Amino acid sequence: MRRQGRERAGRFLAEGSQAVGEAVGWATGSAGHRGGLHELFVTDRAAARHPELVAAAADAGARISRVTEAAAAGLSATTTPQGLVAVCRALPVPAQRAVAGTRLIVVLAGVADPGNAGTVIRVADAAGAGAVLLAGQAVDPHNGKCVRASTGSVFHLPLAVVHEVRDAVRICRGAGLQVLAADGATGADLDDVADAGVLDRPTAWLFGSEAHGLAPELLSGSDVVDAVVAVPLHGRAESLNLATAAAVCLYSSARAHRRRAAKDPIA
Numbered sequence: 001m002r003r004q005g006r007e008r009a010g011r012f013l014a015e016g017s018q019a020v021g022e023a024v025g026w027a028t029g030s031a032g033h034r035g036g037l038h039e040l041f042v043t044d045r046a047a048a049r050h051p052e053l054v055a056a057a058a059d060a061g062a063r064i065s066r067v068t069e070a071a072a073a074g075l076s077a078t079t080t081p082q083g084l085v086a087v088c089r090a091l092p093v094p095a096q097r098a099v100a101g102t103r104l105i106v107v108l109a110g111v112a113d114p115g116n117a118g119t120v121i122r123v124a125d126a127a128g129a130g131a132v133l134l135a136g137q138a139v140d141p142h143n144g145k146c147v148r149a150s151t152g153s154v155f156h157l158p159l160a161v162v163h164e165v166r167d168a169v170r171i172c173r174g175a176g177l178q179v180l181a182a183d184g185a186t187g188a189d190l191d192d193v194a195d196a197g198v199l200d201r202p203t204a205w206l207f208g209s210e211a212h213g214l215a216p217e218l219l220s221g222s223d224v225v226d227a228v229v230a231v232p233l234h235g236r237a238e239s240l241n242l243a244t245a246a247a248v249c250l251y252s253s254a255r256a257h258r259r260r261a262a263k264d265p266i267a
Contacts, residue, residue: 003140003142003143006090006140006142007090007140010089010090011038011087011088011089011090012087012088012090012091012142012144012147013075013085013086013087013088013144013147014085014086014088014147015075015076015077015078015081015082015084015085015086015144015148016078016082016084016148017046017049017050017053017082017084018151018152019086019147019148019151019152020040020053020057020084020085020086021053021056021152022151022152022155022156023036023037023086023088023152023155024037024053024056024057024060024062024086025155026088026155026156027060027061027062027088028056028059028060033089034060034061035061035089036088036089037057037060037061037062037086037087037088037089038062038063038087038088038089039062039063039064039065039086039087040054040057040058040062040063040064040065040084040085040086040087041065041067041071041072041075041084041085041086041087042054042064042065042066042067042072042083042084042085043066043067043068043069043072043083043084044066045069045083046072046082046083046084047066047083049083050084053084057086062086062087069081069083072084072085077144077145078148090142091141091142091154091155091159092141092159092160092161093158093159093160094160095133095160095161095162095167095168095171096171096174096175097158097160098130098131098133098158098159098160099130099131099133099160099171099172099175099177099204100175101130101175102129102130102131102175102177102202103130103177103202103203103257104127104128104129104130104202104203104204104205104250104253104254104257105129105130105131105132105133105172105175105177105203105204105205106120106121106124106129106131106132106133106204106205106207106246106250107132107133107135107165107168107169107172107179107204107205107206107207108120108132108133108134108135108138108207109135109136109138109165109168109206109207109208109209109214109215109218110135110136110137110138110165110208110209110212110215111134111138111139111207111208111209111210111242112137112138112139112209113139113209113210113211114139114140114143114144114145114146114149115145115146115149116149116209116210116241116242116243117134117138117139117141117143117146117149118141118143118145118146118147118148118149118150118153118154119149119150119242119243120132120207120242120243120246121141121146121149121150121153121154121157121159122149122150122151122153122243123243123246123247123250124153124157124246124250125150125153125156125157126153126247127247127250127251127253127254128254129157129250130157130158131157131158131159131160132157132158132159132160133159133160133161133162133168133171133172133204134159134160134161134162135161135162135163135164135165135167135168136162136163136164136165136168138161140161141154141159141161165206165215165218166218166224169204169206169224169225172204175202176202177202177203177204178198178201178202178203178204178226178227179203179204179206179224179225179226180193180198180203180204180205180206180225180226180227180228180229180249181206181214181218181219181224181225181227181228181229182205182206182207182208182214182228182229182230182231182245182246182249183208183213183214183219183228183229183230184213184230184231184233184239184240184245185213185230186219186228186230187227187228187229187230188227188228188229188230189229189230189232190229190230190231190232190248190249190252191232193227193229194252194256197256198227199252199253199255199256199257200256200257200259200260203253205246205249205250205253206218206225207242207245207246207249209242210241210242229249231245231248231249
């Protein structure tokens with residue numbers, strides 16, 4: 001299903017036992033997603049291999065449709081289809097709602113590679129971030145490769161699509177978040193920033209694409225970001241990939257938040 005078709009239908013596909021299992025959990029959770037799992041296409045072989053998953057999908061309100069191996073392969077975007085494809089309701093929520101009451105946010109600015117975006121969504125989920133905003137010319141979070149790369153994390157935390165990066169920054173600031181831009185070439189040392197207590201505050205981390213980084217106009221002036229930060233490289237590596245840099249930044253913030261909460265539980 002192409003992006004236009006996904007947006008028009010308000011639905012997307014999640015394939016494989018792991019993603020379908022996460023979709024079932026999402027559709028049966030307490031966050032009001034009941035009915036979000038519309039249909040499960042399953043081959044006879046997959047149904048025999050995953051009877052509990054098929055039953056759980058039915059309990060979640062999904063229509064169960066048996067299909068041939070050839071039909072399942074036609075729905076799949078992988079070279080080795082598992083014979084399980086779920087049709088799910090679109091995930092994104094309004095950005096203002098996504099960031100409300102959170103202390104740690106990720107903004108992906110123009111990250112068009114679905115594998116990178118999905119992996120960062122997974123990292124954000126693992127680090128305890130409250131939401132991910134996909135801004136500018138960013139990939140559709142419903143892209144099949146993005147869903148697979150997230151290993152189900154697209155179902156775990158709010159996702160929002162914002163057409164302009166500056167609008168995403170404005171929304172984060174309106175929610176009381178400082179905005180830190182990650183840039184390996186021009187940023188202040190992350191360790192120094194952490195030692196200065198900057199990471200103690202509620203934070204939105206702004207990450208650019210792996211190929212091009214953040215646009216220069218986003219890095220200049222306090223009207224866009226509060227600080228530009230770089231992960232220090234102590235060896236001979238030229239740079240870190242996007243997901244690795246995001247993991248370092250997010251876990252640094254999460255650690256600072258935990259330490260502050262331990263010292264001052266009402267902060």
